[in-house]
């Protein structure tokens with residue numbers, strides 16, 4: 001069943017958590033430039049940025065990733081934020097090929113306040129975030145007390161449930 005909180009979708013000043021990943025090109029340069037682009041976007045203020053982590057690919061064989069997370073204060077609806085993330089991916093040369101395949105930039109919308117949204121275009125919380133060490137390790141660094149609303153569990157407790165061996169600190173931003 002779809003779950004919406006339509007009445008709150010246009011409320012200004014929500015916090016949102018996003019995940020960033022890259023494994024094609026100069027990933028560090030791409031990721032830091034993507035953060036700068038998002039920070040300069042009207043309606044978005046960067047609140048926190050995690051370190052960058054070198055991670056083993058989940059999915060088909062491909063190069064290792066750099067992954068990280070950011071907390072944004074947003075004055076835009078979840079739909080518009082997703083559109084902004086997809087446009088930023090395109091700006092950095094993202095081409096969609098095989099599922100879970102290599103990419104220059106991947107931006108996933110993880111959390112938006114405590115909203116639960118389940119539409120064909122957008123699911124929040126991101127449905128696979130709770131199983132992904134490459135998301136939970138950086139998110140735990142900047143938002144350990146944020147409660148993932150479908151499980152009612154804090155990030156600091158979710159991260160204890162995943163194997164973090166393949167997530168290695170690369171740089172402190």
Ligand SMILES: Nc1ncnc2c1ncn2[C@@H]1O[C@H](COP(=O)(O)O)[C@@H](O)[C@H]1O
Pocket residue numbers: 082100106107108109110120121122123124125126127
């Ligand atoms: N929470 C979400 N974050 C990013 N993209 C999402 C989310 N929920 C649904 N989508 C849809 O997934 C594709 C992008 O896929 P990726 O391979 O993860 O870039 C996009 O069409 C969104 O509508």
Ligand SMILES: Nc1nc2c(c(=O)[nH]1)N=C(COP(=O)(O)OP(=O)(O)O)CN2
Pocket residue numbers: 020021022055056057058059065067099100101106108128134
């Ligand atoms: N280490 C690592 N592995 C990955 C990564 C990633 O960022 N880091 N992203 C993926 C997810 O790809 P995609 O965004 O296409 O799928 P999703 O809709 O499941 O998030 C697949 N595998």
